[in-house]
Amino acid sequence: MARKTFREMLEDRWGRENFVCVGLDPVYEKLPKAVCDPGNMATSIMNFNARIVDATKDLVCAYKPNSAFYEALGKLGMYALRETVAHIREAAPDVPVILDAKRGDIGNTNEGYVRAAFDYFEADAITVNPYLGAEALQPFLDKREKGIFVLCRTSNPGAGELQDLQIAEDPLYLHVARHVARKWNKWGNCALVVGATCPDELAEVRREVGDLPILIPGIGAQGGELEKTVRAGRDSRRRGMLVNSSRGVLYASRGEDYAAAARHEVEKLRSAVNACR
Amino acid sequence: MARKTFREMLEDRWGRENFVCVGLDPVYEKLPKAVCDPGNMATSIMNFNARIVDATKDLVCAYKPNSAFYEALGKLGMYALRETVAHIREAAPDVPVILDAKRGDIGNTNEGYVRAAFDYFEADAITVNPYLGAEALQPFLDKREKGIFVLCRTSNPGAGELQDLQIAEDPLYLHVARHVARKWNKWGNCALVVGATCPDELAEVRREVGDLPILIPGIGAQGGELEKTVRAGRDSRRRGMLVNSSRGVLYASRGEDYAAAARHEVEKLRSAVNACR
Numbered sequence: 001m002a003r004k005t006f007r008e009m010l011e012d013r014w015g016r017e018n019f020v021c022v023g024l025d026p027v028y029e030k031l032p033k034a035v036c037d038p039g040n041m042a043t044s045i046m047n048f049n050a051r052i053v054d055a056t057k058d059l060v061c062a063y064k065p066n067s068a069f070y071e072a073l074g075k076l077g078m079y080a081l082r083e084t085v086a087h088i089r090e091a092a093p094d095v096p097v098i099l100d101a102k103r104g105d106i107g108n109t110n111e112g113y114v115r116a117a118f119d120y121f122e123a124d125a126i127t128v129n130p131y132l133g134a135e136a137l138q139p140f141l142d143k144r145e146k147g148i149f150v151l152c153r154t155s156n157p158g159a160g161e162l163q164d165l166q167i168a169e170d171p172l173y174l175h176v177a178r179h180v181a182r183k184w185n186k187w188g189n190c191a192l193v194v195g196a197t198c199p200d201e202l203a204e205v206r207r208e209v210g211d212l213p214i215l216i217p218g219i220g221a222q223g224g225e226l227e228k229t230v231r232a233g234r235d236s237r238r239r240g241m242l243v244n245s246s247r248g249v250l251y252a253s254r255g256e257d258y259a260a261a262a263r264h265e266v267e268k269l270r271s272a273v274n275a276c277r
Numbered sequence: 278m279a280r281k282t283f284r285e286m287l288e289d290r291w292g293r294e295n296f297v298c299v300g301l302d303p304v305y306e307k308l309p310k311a312v313c314d315p316g317n318m319a320t321s322i323m324n325f326n327a328r329i330v331d332a333t334k335d336l337v338c339a340y341k342p343n344s345a346f347y348e349a350l351g352k353l354g355m356y357a358l359r360e361t362v363a364h365i366r367e368a369a370p371d372v373p374v375i376l377d378a379k380r381g382d383i384g385n386t387n388e389g390y391v392r393a394a395f396d397y398f399e400a401d402a403i404t405v406n407p408y409l410g411a412e413a414l415q416p417f418l419d420k421r422e423k424g425i426f427v428l429c430r431t432s433n434p435g436a437g438e439l440q441d442l443q444i445a446e447d448p449l450y451l452h453v454a455r456h457v458a459r460k461w462n463k464w465g466n467c468a469l470v471v472g473a474t475c476p477d478e479l480a481e482v483r484r485e486v487g488d489l490p491i492l493i494p495g496i497g498a499q500g501g502e503l504e505k506t507v508r509a510g511r512d513s514r515r516r517g518m519l520v521n522s523s524r525g526v527l528y529a530s531r532g533e534d535y536a537a538a539a540r541h542e543v544e545k546l547r548s549a550v551n552a553c554r
Contacts, residue, residue, distance in 0.1 A: 025386070068382055068389030074359075074397040075352050082351075104406060105345055105379050106433040109302070112345030120351040129381060131408045131428060135435020151408060156383040158412020165452060167442045172449065175442060 006124040006147035007188060009096040010213060013061035014239045019273045020266050021098070021215065022056055023246030024049050024065040024084060028073075030251055032258040042076035048258075049084040050091070052250060055259035056266045057092035061242055062125075064215075066100040085122050098215070098242075099123035102151060103140075104132050110139040118146060125149060127193055127215075130176045134184045144187040147213070150180045152205060155195025155218030173201065174208060181209040191215060196229040196243070203232035211235040213242065219269070220248035226269075227276045234277045243273055283401040283424035284465060286373040287490060290338035291516045296550045297543055298375070298492065299333055300523030301326050301342040301361060305350075307528055309535040319353035325535075326361040327368070329527060332536035333543045334369035338519055339402075341492075343377040362398050375492070375519075376400035379428060380417075381409050387416040395423060402426060404470055404492070407453045411461045421464040424490070427457045429482060432472025432495030450478065451485060458486035468492060473506040473520070480509035488512040490519065496546070497525035503546075504553045511554045520550055 004012070026045045028036070035048045053063065065084055070077035085097050099121055103113045117126045125147025128140050140148045153163055153173040163173040173194075180190050192209065194202045196218035206214065216233050219226055226243075233241045245265070253261030281289070303322045305313070312325045330340065342361055347354035362374050376398055380390045394403045402424025405417055417425045430440055430450040440450040450471075457467050469486065471479045473495035483491065493510050496503055503520075510518045522542070530538030 066382070066386055066389075068380075068386045068393075070389075071393035072389035072397075074393070075355050078352050078355060100382075102380070102382050102406075103345075105343070105377075106431060109343055109345045112343075112347075112349035116345075116348035116351070120349075129379075129406045129408050131406050131439060132431050132433055133435040133438030133440070135438065136431070136433045154383060154409050154413070156409055156413045158410040161410030161412070161456065162408060162449070162453065163410070165444045165449065167444050167449075172439070172442065172444075176439065179438065 005145040006096050009094065009124065010061060010147070012094060017274050018059060018061040018270065019241050019243050019277070020060050020270050021062040021064050021242040021244040022052065022060050022249050022266065023100070023217070023244050024052065024063055025069045025246045026250060027069065032254045032256065034256045034258070041073060042080040045080045046083045046087070050087045051259040052262050053088055053091055055263040056249070057095055059263070059266045059270050060095060062096050062098050063088055064098040064100050064244060082121055089122065096124035096147070098125040098127065098147065098149065100127045102127050102129050104129035104137060106132065106136050107138055110137065114139045114143065118143060127151065130180070134179065137184070141184055141187070141189070144189055146189060147191055148189050149191045149193050149215050150176065150184070152176050152180070152192040153194045153198055153201045155197045159195065159198070174204060177205045177208045181212050185212065193217065194233070196225070199225065199228040199232040202229065206233060206235065211237060211240050213240055215242045215244060217244040219243055220245045226272050230273055230276045238277050241273070241277070243269065245269055282422040283373050286371065286401065287338060287424070289371060294551050295336060295338040295547065296518050296520050296554070297337050297547050298339040298341050298519040298521040299329065299337050299526050299543065300377070300494070300521050301329065301340055301527070302346045302523045303527060304346065309531045309533065311533045311535070318350065319357040322357045323360045323364070326357075327364045328536040329539050330365055330369055332540040333526070334372055336540070336543045336547050337372060339373050339375050340365055341375040341377050341521060359398055362400060366399065373401035373424070375402040375404065375424065375426065377404045379404050379406050381406035381414060383409065383413050384415055387414065391416045391420065395420060404428065407457070411456065414461070418461055418464070418467070421466055423466060424468055425466055426468045426470050426492050427453065427461070429453050429457070429469040430471045430475055430478045432474045436472065436475070451481060454482045454485045458489050462489070470494065471510070473502070476502065476505040476509040479506065483510060483512065488514060488517050490517055492519040492521060494521040496520055497522050503549050507550055507553045515554050518550070518554070520546065522546055
């Protein structure tokens with residue numbers, strides 16, 4: 001049976017009240033001792049990810065490995081990333097995988113990134129940077145069955161340096177939101193990234209983009225407030241959000257109970273989101 | 278002996294009247310038959326790049342492999358990229374390597390990209406996307422000995438969608454240029470990317486940023502006009518430019534003479550740049 005589109009998978013997950021996205025951003029030095037094999041870092045990371053997935057797969061709407069954490073390890077990291085996605089597709093075939101790669105180059109060059117993300121790693125969605133415009137990102141936008149998450153207002157402290165610059169009446173990030181919702185989303189495969197660290201901006205973006213899915217990083221370790229975030233981020237159907245947590249889940253315990261502790265954290269976050277959406 | 282900083286290497290190359298940067302963006306299907314081994318695409322690409330480097334190394338200011346072309350091939354591509362950089366460092370130790378990766382994530386995540394670019398691939402410089410701001414890009418900006426090329430006005434037809442939005446009196450890309458020149462360049466390691474497809478914008482950027490190095494893609498296959506570009510892009514010392522050509526050099530001939538033909542193309546471009554700078 002053909003795999004569903006990213007959006008179909010996401011709607012199914014939301015239908016089960018799953019709004020938590022787990023960021024699979026492993027740093028070898030922070031992993032629980034039980035999983036560490038210094039002679040085989042890539043396998044350690046892969047095994048760690050697999051246990052986190054097995055322990056949380058019924059509670060999440062997506063997994064989001066960030067490419068930088070894998071690229072740091074060179075070809076071993078690529079192996080770990082590819083095997084991680086393969087494990088998710090095997091053990092949790094209903095849960096889509098978002099490759100957080102923040103890519104973006106000129107048109108024909110993006111074909112290489114498209115092949116890497118969707119053919120080599122077999123992700124269901126990718127994050128992209130809007131700076132080069134829709135024309136450049138067309139190879140991503142043309143993948144109707146995939147999810148294309150465009151950075152809008154990011155969660156880092158200095159995000160506003162360019163993103164908050166005022167153009168006519170509105171900041172740049174709101175122009176990005178508008179362009180994506182009105183022009184880039186021809187195939188209904190677009191989504192946005194807006195940090196939980198700026199709930200007012202998130203609310204503004206939501207007013208602008210209707211029911212477009214929004215990936216919301218920055219809850220937990222980055223300090224975003226949950227209730228305010230959920231009220232700002234939900235769509236007209238009280239869906240529309242992927243609330244991401246990475247460190248809070250992955251490092252919930254560094255003991256042998258790390259997988260159970262990760263599940264407990266996801267359960268808590270899932271309940272908290274559902275309580276206020 | 279310790280390797281020189283990127284900027285020192287670049288000044289040495291400019292001192293020899295070398296302003297051409299060769300983009301090493303190989304597509305297997307386009308390679309000369311003489312170099313193709315379908316059973317070993319990565320080695321074919323590596324060998325092709327090595328021959329191009331050997332044939333042009335005295336005429337260029339830098340080599341610029343674009344990561345997307347290698348990532349498209351998965352782990353074989355990583356191998357080809359790593360070996361390509363290793364070959365340049367061995368055969369042309371005076372020529373710096375710019376990894377064209379257009380990266381950019383939030384602060385701590387960028388550490389992974391820094392490790393990949395500078396420790397794993399051993400590049401001398403990298404291209405980054407400005408959208409997340411200087412605070413996020415700090416792990417790159419902190420690498421004093423490396424070159425950090427920030428996308429400013431890109432060479433694709435749709436570049437203006439966001440980059441030309443007017444903020445107060447000026448377009449976004451000019452704000453980026455100003456921020457980089459005045460605030461981001463604390464260690465003197467910053468540079469910009471401005472496409473040859475927009476010489477008027479290039480001239481404006483040059484007026485704004487003093488003698489900051491500018492990487493200029495889009496000559497040749499992308500249609501930029503050389504003379505106008507050089508007059509717009511040169512700095513007060515008649516230096517300051519890295520004029521990039523990729524397809525025009527790599528595919529100058531698909532016969533067995535491909536390396537000599539590539540050298541001929543670089544010689545022509547080098548003379549043309551020097552004639553009008």
